[in-house]
Amino acid sequence: MTGHNSAAAESLAARLLADLPGLAATVTGHLAERLPVYRRLPAEELDGDVHRIVKQIIGGFARGLRTGRPPEPAQLAAIRASAAKRAEEGLPIDAVLSAYHLGAQACVDALLPETDPGEMAVVHRSLLDYLCVAVSEVAAGYLAERQALVGEDNTQNQTMLAALLSGADPEVSARRTGIRLPTAYFVVSAAIDPHPDELDPGVDAAVAGRRKTRRVRAELDRRCAHPALARVSADEGLLLVPCPDEPDPWAWLRALVEALGKAAGAPVLACATHCAPADVPAAARLAAELREVATAFHRPPGLHRLDDLLLEHQLTRPGPARRQLAALLTPLLDKPDLLPTLRLYLATNLNRRQTAGRLQVHPNTIDYRIRRIAELTSLNPTRHDDLFKLTAALAAHAAEGSP
Known part of the structure; x- marks a missing residue:
């Protein structure tokens, strides 16, 4: 840590440590007041683990301010573990990082009275050094946990999708994967046109296709209140979308298909039907048939139902x-x-x-x-x-x- 003045720093650190319990309580209160995602945490979590890590971090900063040395490995491990837990709880990373800045501001506010500008300069330099190290640990711990969770979620989702398509008992599959079954699914068979980058000879088409696929998956996750089961490639997709609690679910699905097209940056033609989880195999076959018919008849991008293709499908x-x-x-x-x-x-x-x-x-x-x-x-x-x-x-x- 830089800019260390031992006499001033010793005094400032002592003031922080003397008021550590009250300061930690203040910061924990600020988190609930100013960051809605923290307010939604259970009270025992906010007053327990969150308060505990806030206290550890303020104490660690105070000790670093006094010694001029960077955080100890044990404290960095605690920061990383706390960030991983927030990722597991589903808190967005911007809120987690904002929590550290709220804590830093609380430390400055606590020391500002009866502190001259020279001493505050020492605080600010030490605080910036500390945040630089702490934020790196937060990002590393958070992202590592999210990657693990995404990998696990994707494996479970693909297992569940395969089970439903094979006609396995939905309830048994749900218990094995830990996925809660909706009352009904929209089963969607989609054709995705190439993005302009995929047709550009100066661009790697495979890379452009993967980027398009990631955008489509991200938009699907963002739009669905409950996780969809999806198998998506650069040119097509099979989606099991839980039917939403909407006045007009088909209008919601039509808007979803339009949003997926915008995310892909390319036209998306989708054909869909509606079924209970046990009826997914037949519904998936019908959706695929409808997509073939819609494509053969040059139907425009967007959502098409059996009602839209009755004659063509039968013929x-x-x-x-x-x-x-x-x-x-x-x-x-x-x-x-x-x-x-x-x-x-x-x-x-x-x-x-x-x-x-x-x-x-x-x-x-x-x-x-x-x-x-x-x-x-x-x-x-x-x-x-x-x-x-x-x-x-x-x-x-x-x-x-x-x-």
Whole structure:
């Protein structure tokens, strides 16, 4: 420690130590008053372990002020252990660091009366030295514990996710992992587009993808009151999101998907269904099927439910009818302009001008292509019966994965 003046320091340290119990009580009170997260701690924790470490830290500072030496290893270990405990309790690190600054301010306030500027300069220099060492220990202890907790939580979450997807008894799995089951889950299958950095040849695409994945996971944790079970990669995700206690849970989920897209910095298309924990396997299969359908039909990013894809989902189920429907479009496959035109013409509700604008061609070109589609398939999109059959054929064609 620097700037040590033995005579002044001895006197100042004695004053702090003489009032150590009262000063520790004052600081503990300040924590509860000024930092809401400390106020939410149980009273026995605040008056017990927290008060005890506050007393140790003030005492350690006073002894360092008197001797001019840095904190002893035992005191540094106590600081690190206390920070680890705060991390385990879930207190944010900014609040933990603020607690040390409140304690420092209390020491200054206690010594300020009857202390001349020269002596206060000694206090400030010693206090800064002490805080520099203490804050480093706080950060090290806190982060080490958080990393351990995150690793443990992730292992338990992945174990629980795998158990639910396999159809294992949810209650038994919950007891083994220590995870509290919600009444119901949203089961979400998501497709995540590349972030611009992933497409930049000057950027490592794998690194950019990992950054995107971390942002998505962090946003998911931030938005969910209860932990979600998630398997997320750079291009897709399977999420089991506990249904929230909201007036409109589906509106909440829609907002969550939008937030995940913003966090990813890329469009996110998500398909979801709702189920009890025991029904997760079937719900996960349905969500994946819906995502395949939504992708095949070029649905926009955002949330899609079974209600939004009823016709497309039903028409794309395997079987001889699907193959026969898809075959209706075979005459168009060697004409590269016709199938995209038909798809867009139906998507714009038969609006030839809007279709032409999207394809950047003249509306008369659209009229010509529609006539060619009718000639080749014997199905005219402007006739109601043929329109329904063409819509079904497009769905079947997409599901069959035709070129």
